[in-house]
């Protein structure tokens with residue numbers, strides 16, 4: 001016969017276990033800062049709007065930071081940590097980011113502005129998610145309710161950044177596998193690739209397609225010939241690999257669905273872009289066609305896929321910390 005007090009103790013322990021599990025599995029939600037920092041999105045948006053005046057590329061750069069954060073250890077602002085000489089090997093020095101990822105100073109400006117209004121409450125990981133949405137909507141793309149409540153990591157994973165982020169040189173099946181590894185499906189892959197509707201890429205990342213594709217001594221036969229001529233002018237064979245070309249040659253800084261009609265016209269800049277439309281029999285082709293013909297469908301899918309990406313393994317509850325400087329562990 002179990003005593004009343006020990007039954008009570010069991011109930012108490014079960015409740016405590018439930019609370020702890022519940023805490024560590026806390027879901028993100030749109031109202032996380034409603035009572036503590038209700039203006040956080042406006043503050044971030046104002047900083048980005050200001051930055052866009054002198055740098056029309058910054059919106060693209062900021063959404064890419066969120067992507068490269070989320071694919072490595074989840075959306076935990078690990079990408080923002082600087083090398084500290086010992087245990088932090090910065091993701092900024094990983095292959096996909098070095099001499100490529102940009103926008104860090106704007107993230108710091110947002111953080112400073114947010115700290116001035118609501119000190120020590122808003123994570124750097126949430127700032128990246130908020131900045132991604134503001135960047136898209138300020139560029140003419142969709143708006144969505146950003147889910148919040150992430151906390152910041154105390155570690156970085158440079159090796160993970162080298163291996164988990166897709167490269168522009170790999171095949172569609174390999175890129176799909178990297179999306180699948182973080183819980184994103186084919187629809188997410190095509191929708192999120194639509195972020196290449198703005199921003200730039202360095203000649204060195206696609207020049208193989210212009211002169212010597214797969215060692216043939218000829219350009220990628222898929223490339224539209226007029227587009228090839230233009231790209232060869234931007235990226236001469238003896239030029240600098242760091243010269244920039246627009247990812248969307250039609251409307252370079254606007255967030256729209258032209259990226260998908262470009263693919264239909266063999267005007268995808270990166271091999272990884274064109275593969276979505278030009279890989280024989282791929283499930284991605286019909287999704288490209290849908291998004292090319294219906295911008296509303298693209299915008300709806302993009303917003304949902306951004307929410308999916310922003311949900312990759314967040315730190316919540318009492319895990320991680322709220323960094324006071326996005327570049328350093330507290």
Ligand code: HEM
Pocket residue numbers: 057059060061062063064067099100101102166167168169175192193195196198199200201202205247270272
């Ligand atoms: C599907 C696999 C992807 C590959 C292989 C890929 C690859 C690349 C590469 C090589 C660049 C140019 C980097 C440089 O020149 O330094 C780039 C730029 C960019 N990527 Fe991706 N990307 C992918 C997916 C995504 C996703 C999911 C997003 C966001 C949701 C994104 C957003 C961007 C943006 C906005 C830029 C331009 C950044 C700027 O101008 O600063 N990409 N990407």
Ligand SMILES: *[C@@H]1O[C@H](CO)[C@@H](O)[C@H](O)[C@H]1NC(C)=O
Pocket residue numbers: 026027028029031032149
């Ligand atoms: C949002 O999440 C936080 C942390 O898990 C929680 O305290 C809050 O009640 C949630 N809000 C809503 C509306 O679910």
Ligand SMILES: *[C@@H]1O[C@H](CO)[C@@H](O)[C@H](O)[C@H]1NC(C)=O
Pocket residue numbers: 039042043046
């Ligand atoms: C919210 O932030 C914006 C942008 O910084 C600012 O213009 C506005 O006055 C702020 N609103 C409140 C209520 O603090």
Ligand SMILES: *[C@@H]1O[C@H](CO)[C@@H](O)[C@H](O)[C@H]1NC(C)=O
Pocket residue numbers: 089093094095158159162
């Ligand atoms: C990641 O890649 C960079 C650039 O190729 C290299 O310098 C670095 O050593 C790699 N880091 C790890 C941990 O593998």
Ligand SMILES: *[C@@H]1O[C@H](CO)[C@@H](O)[C@H](O)[C@H]1NC(C)=O
Pocket residue numbers: 236238239
């Ligand atoms: C690159 O090659 C072009 C055409 O052959 C030539 O006109 C140009 O001067 C060269 N530029 C450099 C920097 O060598």
Ligand SMILES: *[C@@H]1O[C@H](CO)[C@@H](O)[C@H](O)[C@H]1NC(C)=O
Pocket residue numbers: 294296297300
């Ligand atoms: C475009 O997509 C939206 C959203 O999926 C859908 O409601 C609408 O019917 C589509 N329009 C056309 C013309 O197919």
Ligand SMILES: *[C@@H]1O[C@H](CO)[C@@H](O)[C@H](O)[C@H]1NC(C)=O
Pocket residue numbers: 084085086087088154329
């Ligand atoms: C680097 O950061 C780690 C993690 O916060 C910390 O343990 C370590 O002491 C730091 N090293 C230096 C030199 O600051």
